[in-house]
Amino acid sequence: MRVAILTGASSGMGFAVARRLAQEGYVLILGSRNPSVAVKQLQDMGAKVVGVAGDLADVTTAEALVREAEQLGRLDALLLNHGGPPVKPLLEITEEEWRRYFDLMVLGPLRLLRLSVPLFRRSGGGRVVAITSFTVKNPHPGIGLSNSLRAALVNALKTAALELGPEGILVNAVAPGYILTERIAEWNRAHAEREGVTPEEIARRTVEGIPLKRYGKPEEVAEVIAFLLSPANGYITGQQLLVDGGLVVAG
Numbered sequence: 001m002r003v004a005i006l007t008g009a010s011s012g013m014g015f016a017v018a019r020r021l022a023q024e025g026y027v028l029i030l031g032s033r034n035p036s037v038a039v040k041q042l043q044d045m046g047a048k049v050v051g052v053a054g055d056l057a058d059v060t061t062a063e064a065l066v067r068e069a070e071q072l073g074r075l076d077a078l079l080l081n082h083g084g085p086p087v088k089p090l091l092e093i094t095e096e097e098w099r100r101y102f103d104l105m106v107l108g109p110l111r112l113l114r115l116s117v118p119l120f121r122r123s124g125g126g127r128v129v130a131i132t133s134f135t136v137k138n139p140h141p142g143i144g145l146s147n148s149l150r151a152a153l154v155n156a157l158k159t160a161a162l163e164l165g166p167e168g169i170l171v172n173a174v175a176p177g178y179i180l181t182e183r184i185a186e187w188n189r190a191h192a193e194r195e196g197v198t199p200e201e202i203a204r205r206t207v208e209g210i211p212l213k214r215y216g217k218p219e220e221v222a223e224v225i226a227f228l229l230s231p232a233n234g235y236i237t238g239q240q241l242l243v244d245g246g247l248v249v250a251g
């Protein structure tokens, strides 16, 4: 039996990873604020899955996720994911927002990693992947919270990869480009408002700038993550892998 904890897994890319791991027979511990619909969908597919409702910024959420894995007696894979922060100019971000999103995007994932490590050790190693963004490598205006906090997480995870490598715990990040999920509709609306154009115009310009000339699919990101989370990944750690249709070709 292989056990995975997945956060931010009730929709979008996180859900696509859950579906992919379910196909491989993992037992899933699925976290999000409202996981019940996703849990039911996965159970209907025959997956073994338990839902844990909670905000990743809260200490109790990480504790509850790890408690479920402890009951199963092992942990093999951990996906760190959550929703994106608000789109707004850097200097308009309030101190309260910096603190709130630091708790969600840096402290929340790192706390869950820390609480998971004893169980990884007892399981003989493990695999960790965080979903970040191509904008870590290529910061965009209007998303200062994302640009800054994800960069902090990526360097923290590289440190974890160095420190946990000797114990067979491999830690990586996957940086998606433009992927067709609910988040993209929200992103297009926010950027359309800022630029005074329609969301369709934002989508058209976006696709024009992608070398593969289309949005990515959540399943295409999930395939890469499923590999990095599996024992088939024996020798990749400390990396941030772009899955972006060629958007960021340097750096």
Ligand SMILES: NC(=O)c1ccc[n+]([C@@H]2O[C@H](COP(=O)([O-])OP(=O)(O)OC[C@H]3O[C@@H](n4cnc5c(N)ncnc54)[C@H](OP(=O)(O)O)[C@@H]3O)[C@@H](O)[C@H]2O)c1
Binding pocket: 007, 008, 009, 010, 011, 012, 013, 014, 031, 032, 033, 034, 035, 054, 055, 056, 057, 081, 082, 083, 084, 085, 104, 131, 132, 133, 134, 175, 176, 177, 178, 179, 180, 181, 182, 183, 184
């Ligand atoms: N889509 C893209 O093109 C793209 C590109 C680059 C980066 N990203 C980033 O990649 C991540 C995933 O994107 P996506 O498009 O798959 O997003 P999505 O469809 O909006 O999914 C976000 C997931 O996170 C959960 N979530 C949101 N806030 C949470 C919180 N505070 N605590 C726990 N869970 C929370 C949501 O479920 P609940 O509502 O039930 O909590 C949902 O399961 C996001 O951080 C996004 O910014 C996306």
